[in-house]
Amino acid sequence: MVVEKSYDEINEKIKKGKAVVVTAEEIIDIVKEKGVEKAAREVDVVTTGTFGTMCSSGAFLNFGHAKPRIKMNRAYLNGVPAYAGIAAVDAYIGATALPESDPENRVYPGRFLYGGGHVIEDLVAGKPVKLEASGYGTDCYPRRHIETWITLEEINDAVLFNPRNAYQNYGAAVNTSDKTIYTYMGVLSPHLGNVSYSTSGQLSPLLNDPCYQTTGVGTRIFLGGGIGYVAWHGTQHSPTVSRGENKVPLDGAGTLALIGDLKQMSSEWLRGVSYLGYGASMAVGIGVPIPILNEEILSFTAVTDDEIYAPIIDYSFAYPEREPGNLGRVSYAELRSGTIKLQGKEVMTTPLSSYAKAREIAGILKEWITEGSFLLTEPVHGLPSLDSGITMKTLEEKNNR
Amino acid sequence: MVANKFVMRFSSAIVDQPIIYKLVKDYDLVINFLKADINPHKEGYVVLELSGDSENYNRGLEYLKSIGVDVAPLSGTICWNPDRCLQCGACASFCPTGALFMTEPDKEVHFDGSKCIVCESCLDVCMARAVEVRF
Numbered sequence: 001m002v003v004e005k006s007y008d009e010i011n012e013k014i015k016k017g018k019a020v021v022v023t024a025e026e027i028i029d030i031v032k033e034k035g036v037e038k039a040a041r042e043v044d045v046v047t048t049g050t051f052g053t054m055c056s057s058g059a060f061l062n063f064g065h066a067k068p069r070i071k072m073n074r075a076y077l078n079g080v081p082a083y084a085g086i087a088a089v090d091a092y093i094g095a096t097a098l099p100e101s102d103p104e105n106r107v108y109p110g111r112f113l114y115g116g117g118h119v120i121e122d123l124v125a126g127k128p129v130k131l132e133a134s135g136y137g138t139d140c141y142p143r144r145h146i147e148t149w150i151t152l153e154e155i156n157d158a159v160l161f162n163p164r165n166a167y168q169n170y171g172a173a174v175n176t177s178d179k180t181i182y183t184y185m186g187v188l189s190p191h192l193g194n195v196s197y198s199t200s201g202q203l204s205p206l207l208n209d210p211c212y213q214t215t216g217v218g219t220r221i222f223l224g225g226g227i228g229y230v231a232w233h234g235t236q237h238s239p240t241v242s243r244g245e246n247k248v249p250l251d252g253a254g255t256l257a258l259i260g261d262l263k264q265m266s267s268e269w270l271r272g273v274s275y276l277g278y279g280a281s282m283a284v285g286i287g288v289p290i291p292i293l294n295e296e297i298l299s300f301t302a303v304t305d306d307e308i309y310a311p312i313i314d315y316s317f318a319y320p321e322r323e324p325g326n327l328g329r330v331s332y333a334e335l336r337s338g339t340i341k342l343q344g345k346e347v348m349t350t351p352l353s354s355y356a357k358a359r360e361i362a363g364i365l366k367e368w369i370t371e372g373s374f375l376l377t378e379p380v381h382g383l384p385s386l387d388s389g390i391t392m393k394t395l396e397e398k399n400n401r
Numbered sequence: 402m403v404a405n406k407f408v409m410r411f412s413s414a415i416v417d418q419p420i421i422y423k424l425v426k427d428y429d430l431v432i433n434f435l436k437a438d439i440n441p442h443k444e445g446y447v448v449l450e451l452s453g454d455s456e457n458y459n460r461g462l463e464y465l466k467s468i469g470v471d472v473a474p475l476s477g478t479i480c481w482n483p484d485r486c487l488q489c490g491a492c493a494s495f496c497p498t499g500a501l502f503m504t505e506p507d508k509e510v511h512f513d514g515s516k517c518i519v520c521e522s523c524l525d526v527c528m529a530r531a532v533e534v535r536f
Contacts, residue, residue: 051487053528113530186491187526194494271487273528283487350495354488355508
């Protein structure tokens with residue numbers, strides 16, 4: 001390759017305020033106009049963004065010690081249970097946790113108005129959150145119960161740790177049955193009434209780095225309005241799925257586990273959400289910078305929505321029954337147009353992740369890097385890639401007797 | 402000129418009568434259907450906007466009441482909170498009248514209350530609970 005740049009060279013330019021930073025949307029026209037080599041020479045960083053529901057998210061909290069001390073083995077935040085099976089005053093509040101009083105789907109479809117994602121949003125917004133915890137009492141932790149109010153500022157630690165975010169591509173959802181269904185892909189009307197989809201396509205982090213050439217463990221990112229890091233590959237990271245000639249996966253593939261200090265994040269980019277008939281969760285804002293180390297990396301960032309395809313999955317049967325197969329593939333350009341043609345029918349498209357907000361995140365990250373306040377990090381460990389041999393395992397029922 | 406939106410419920414006894422025809426012909430009212438569900442020999446309802454000069458408008462409403470149509474003003478209003486909105490656009494795909502819509506190329510969600518028929522479809526699909534119905 002003709003163009004070769006190092007992380008150090010790019011960071012030096014960022015520090016001097018001389019780095020050329022563009023978004024994953026802006027790079028498309030630059031490459032069209034100037035060609036790959038010239039663009040790779042001129043552009044130092046491409047920023048990506050995504051803002052959508054990411055259920056595998058949550059936060060580790062350390063509340064500080066009460067007097068007398070308590071070893072919490074049950075903890076509730078605004079009535080939402082947090083996992084307390086770790087040290088005395090540590091807990092993990094997961095995005096999809098629900099209060100025990102929630103009617104769930106007993107009144108179908110349930111509304112799931114408040115859950116763990118909403119607790120995290122409230123904490124980040126600086127609102128007081130009610131903590132109720134109980135323990136069984138020990139010699140070193142005699143207290144058995146505490147009821148108090150906490151704020152994000154007053155507790156020792158709050159670390160967002162999301163085991164699976166930023167899915168690299170994802171299936172589009174339809175319903176072929178004759179009744180409305182309520183799913184994590186939103187409300188799906190009967191007889192192919194709509195098709196819902198949830199990625200930011202040409203702006204999405206891992207669709208711009210399809211072979212994980214620059215995104216790895218330790219990559220500094222925009223997370224929830226603050227700074228975060230790639231902690232590991234996400235759960236269900238599945239890099240070996242089939243790909244197009246442009247190396248873009250044709251189905252859900254890579255994922256990221258992300259970590260960051262919740263105290264510097266913003267409730268604008270961590271938002272509790274409620275899916276009718278499905279549950280509560282959290283929308284997470286993520287932006288990953290891609291250093292342009294060479295032409296190949298740059299050419300991947302120029303991917304467009306008409307080159308990224310999602311499989312169409314029937315959520316009334318194939319998905320719940322874990323049956324393979326799809327009803328065809330559709331490009332994100334078609335999905336974004338408002339309707340697609342499917343089985344001879346015009347089907348309206350329902351976006352679930354926000355393209356406008358993804359664009360805003362890529363723009364904010366661009367600004368941070370341009371003004372010199374955000375330096376790039378070289379991964380300390382790569383993500384398992386196309387040659388990893390990873391295949392998704394399934395859960396089978398076994399009779400142990 | 403008077404113009405207002407109403408929900409009108411018809412009992413099965415009068416659902417076969419040409420009521421709308423009479424409103425137009427005898428009372429010179431302008432009728433804009435927003436939503437309707439009328440089945441022969443069953444109850445039905447329509448959501449519509451009635452407009453006309455105030456005398457005809459009042460006489461038209463009197464006529465409706467006299468033949469047993471349950472006439473209620475469209476009282477609920479959908480409120481859209483742009484600060485709660487995540488800008489995903491799911492509501493716009495379900496909104497039958499385009500009251501909630503996305504603009505190009507910015508892909509931002511907007512709300513035009515004058516087009517809203519309070520069908521409440523958006524309430525079911527908004528994950529952010531950025532829309533609510535107020536009475």
